[in-house]
Amino acid sequence: MASQDDPGIPFGFRHNQESFRLLELSPALLAALESENPLTITIKSAPVTSSASTPSHAVLCTTDETFQLRQVHSSNSVFLIRPSQHNGSTEEVYQSPGLCTIASPKVTLELHRVAISSVSHLKKLIPIFHAPEDGDGDSEMTSWPTGFEKQSRIEIFADVPTCEEECRRGWTEIVAFELDVEDLWQTIEYDGYPRPLVDALLATLAPEGQPTQGKWASVDKSKCVPWLGALILEAQQGANPERFVSDFLKEWTDSLPEAWRASVSLDCITGHYVLSGSTIRFNGGGMDATSATPLSGANANKAPPSSRRWHEKFRNAKK
């Protein structure tokens, strides 16, 4: 018998067993992992809530794909083995290189590609920003929602059990927005503007009743649009006080986030300007944003205010 001649490979059991998991990979996932620029994969799950009747499943996410993780138990014993010099035997025949089991994973994780919408998860995590009521034209949140602890988009995405691309898609679908004050500060300090200026501006432009301290802030369109228009007008009054209305409107419009541009109208800065023919100049009055006629409109504040135009606003403010 061959087995009698062949001493074989000594096989032992390592006392200090390690903990490993086995994860089945799809050929595509494997190729992506082994490529030059390996893919980042993460395991995510929805936060466990005591009220949830359905168990939350862990998912494995690449940038653009979501896989459900399924634990598969095997009735067989599975061992991870690796070469070992120390097989614990005193017999000479066993002193040759051997193998030992170092772990026995009880379950294998299988991946099942799924198409989960992030929308329902996002809706649970993001407060609804209420459109201002028509009538008084004043924009404010009817009540500041409580119970929404996650404040930044990154924190929220971490709690949504889908891949990042699906999070972004859902985010766009429900027209979610975020203004991260920390980001803003970083940009502003980089540009050399003092932080108290930002605090002051946010205090001026935030919707009524909304806290301006903290990680999160929003800017009220009905305050920001007239405030900026009057500011631009005031800023130009030095060297060239008269300018064409069309030029002024263009600068004003260009300084605003795209979604707010439709709100630009001379009507909302009534009292701040004097028209003469096709030119416009600042009337010399005090810059008072709150005295500007606030905009009305049901969809004010629905659009995400983009923070990248802030530079221009502050540049103007410095003049």
Next chain:
Amino acid sequence: MPSVPIHLATKHEGSFTRPANPLPQLLQTPSGLALLELQGTINLPPVDPMDTSAELPDASSQDTPIGRLVFPEYSPVNPPENTAWMKRVYLYVGRHQRLTGEIKKLPNPTAVIRRKECTQGKAKAPEEVEELEIVEIVRWKILFSQRPEPVGTE
């Protein structure tokens, strides 16, 4: 819950010491890890540290011998195209039992994952974000799907 990133372990991971790998070339992996599956369980004698330390010549030896693994048809000089050897593997358990198995290709390549070790020794803050790493991707397994048969000791 925070998302847990999974990294591919760097190729030159120093955490594994690498004794010579006695497995056939096909089953060897960079980390040395391989999969072995069998029907049933291996019953090991209860580990008594006092008892085994007296038995073992080397105190660092932490392995209990189970038996030996034999690839009767395998020869390293055979060309890799010759896969006949994969049909038969023996695992001798103790002195009286033998399992017969074979080498199987896994339906899907399987990643071996563990918690990422801290680079700064073992000190680990409890609130530290957990990370996982893929230490190996295994494509084959040694499968013993039959019951053990008795063999003589001679």
